[in-house]
Amino acid sequence: MTTQAGPDRATMEPSVGARPAELGLRERKKLRTRRALRMAAIRLVAERGLDGVSVDEIAAAAEVSTRTFFNYFPTKDDALVGIDPEDIREITEALAARPADEDPLAAVRAVMLQRAELIAPEQADLWRARLAIIRRHPHLMTASAASWSSYENALAEAVGRRCGLDPARDPYPAVLVAAALAIVRILSVRWQESPGAPLVDLLSQAFDSLARGLPPPPGASPA
Amino acid sequence: MTTQAGPDRATMEPSVGARPAELGLRERKKLRTRRALRMAAIRLVAERGLDGVSVDEIAAAAEVSTRTFFNYFPTKDDALVGIDPEDIREITEALAARPADEDPLAAVRAVMLQRAELIAPEQADLWRARLAIIRRHPHLMTASAASWSSYENALAEAVGRRCGLDPARDPYPAVLVAAALAIVRILSVRWQESPGAPLVDLLSQAFDSLARGLPPPPGASPA
DNA sequence: CTACAACCTTGTAGTCCCTGAATTTATTCT
DNA sequence: AGAATAAATTCAGGGACTACAAGGTTGTAG
Structure with a gap:
């Protein structure tokens, strides 16, 4: 915490959920x-x-x-856009906590929207800064090196556990997760660019479109 | 081309389409x-x-x-897994050449399958080596630095042009392309791991699933 | 509260990735 | 052939990252 304003606002960190206070x-x-x-x-x-x-x-x-x-x-890039193991744990737990009879895509969608909700009000500045950095350095978008990859794997396992599929045998969980994360990735950057609509709405529409099989949207030219 | 067997098999390069012979x-x-x-x-x-x-x-x-x-x-990684500008050009052209009344997702699917077909017989070895490298170094999967990013952008523009949407305003093309490329990425690695089914079949199934909105597959547990 | 083990931090030295600038060599144009 | 152009090479250097070997801090058990 260098020469920053409030030393007591220690919670202004890109992580979202609450942490257990019982630590040495x-x-x-x-x-x-x-x-x-x-x-x-x-x-x-x-x-x-x-x-x-x-x-x-x-x-x-x-x-x-x-x-x-x-x-x-492990990398300079990871300090900027890497995913905390802590966050991965929270997300997979949130996914496991969804009702068991829920559609897999719907469950992932719900978890992602919930996290977007939590982010929006409090730490919007920090996330905007992060996203602006990503926009200016495109290789950070997909990358963040190994962390994004392990993120995908962990989520795919969680999805596989939900619907009784082994992610190593059936590609369905991995594809679903990759599509969902692509949505989060793309719409987050878009949200940073144009401060109009809330991130949750953007994500919601995109997930709707995905769930309907990505049909051509209303504005598209038919012929 | 160091101490390799056949110096005349110069066509054994990861690129796929035919090149114009009229070059200086x-x-x-x-x-x-x-x-x-x-x-x-x-x-x-x-x-x-x-x-x-x-x-x-x-x-x-x-x-x-x-x-x-x-x-x-630009990077050591790019030499391994980067996308050739040439390939990007070929793919966007192939996309533009699809019938104008075709569904955007169907068009992208067709182009990707077509390229997978072309790869399979000839240069399978080289692609397998490439994919094995990616599997052993996960950060190469999503990354390959800037090149995937420009790949995504170029494809999104091509899709946007097809259906009359500005990719900068409407997120639909970018989301569609990201989902499609995620499928190609994931199934390619899977194909490298288990040489059973042809890549084209794997891709075909995954695209089907995507077009139906990623419903839980047959093997999934309902409750 | 002290000894001890486990862990974290730090400095050193070195390798490798990647870049800018100036020079030399190879192709193209006239 | 000679001029114009573009690419390859050499050189010098900054910065990311790692193995190794200390030195400090924290947890623990008597």
Whole structure:
């Protein structure tokens, strides 16, 4: 937490759900360091661009050594757009908590919308900064290196568990998850670009379209 | 083309369509260099793993300087899994050539299946090697840096042109393309893992499922 | 509260990726 | 052939990232 306004608004971190407060000092410090590094990375890169900021500077802003940075994130990119293992856990749990007879796509849709709801009011600024960075550096969009990949895998497993399919044998869960995440990815960036409609509405429409088999939308030319 | 068997099988390159033969010497040499670099990269990394091969070695194997490597590929990863601008052109043209009254998703599906057909018989080995590399280094899956991103954008524009939608305003083309490419990506890797069914069949089923709105498949548990 | 083990952080040294600029070599045009 | 153009090479350098070997902090058990 470098030279920032409110030192007590420690909850202004890209993560969404509540964390268990019962952690030892060591664990709490690790979470703080991780947050500080992530915030410093996002803030500095938002100001100066990806190539205008070195890992050394990010580490210095978070008041740890450069070497320590790489103990927390395998890559500079991951500090910016990587997915927290914590978030993955929350999402898969939310998915498992949906009613068992719910359609798989509907369940994934509900979880994603719920998270978009939670994000919108509180930490919109931080997410907008993040998305603006992604927009300016397209390789961050799909990438974020290994983390997005493990995200997909974890979600696919959760979906597979829901509907009794082995994701390693049946491609259905992986395809569903990939399509859903593509929607989140694309509409998030769009939402950042034009502050008009709420993100939840954009996602909702896109998921509707997906559930109907992506028919040509009303505005499309028929012939 | 280092110490390889047949120097005359120069057509064994990951690209698929036919190239116009009317090119100057300079252009032909550039294509050859690009191919040599790509092949050397895939071959060496398939043998020794991603971290066991340096750009210097790839360049040496292709008999150009290290600096020249970066004149052809912005990144080491791109030499392995990047998409050729040439391929993008071919695909968008194929998309434009589909009947105008065809459903957008059906058109994209047709183009992807057609390309899968062309790949299968001839260059299966090279593609298998490529896919095996991707499987061993998950960050290459989604990534390949900027090239997938521009691939998505180009395709989205082509789809938008087909159905009279501006991809910058309406998210439909981008979502459709992302879902389609996710299918290609996932099923390709799956096809590499288990050499059973032909790639075209796998893709065909997945596109069917997508067009029906991703309903839970037969094997799924209902309650 | 002290000893001890486990873990985290740090510094060092080095490899490799990637880039800009200047120079040299190869193709194309006239 | 000679001029114009484009590509390949050399050189110098910054920055990402890693293995290794200390040194500090935290948890734990007597």
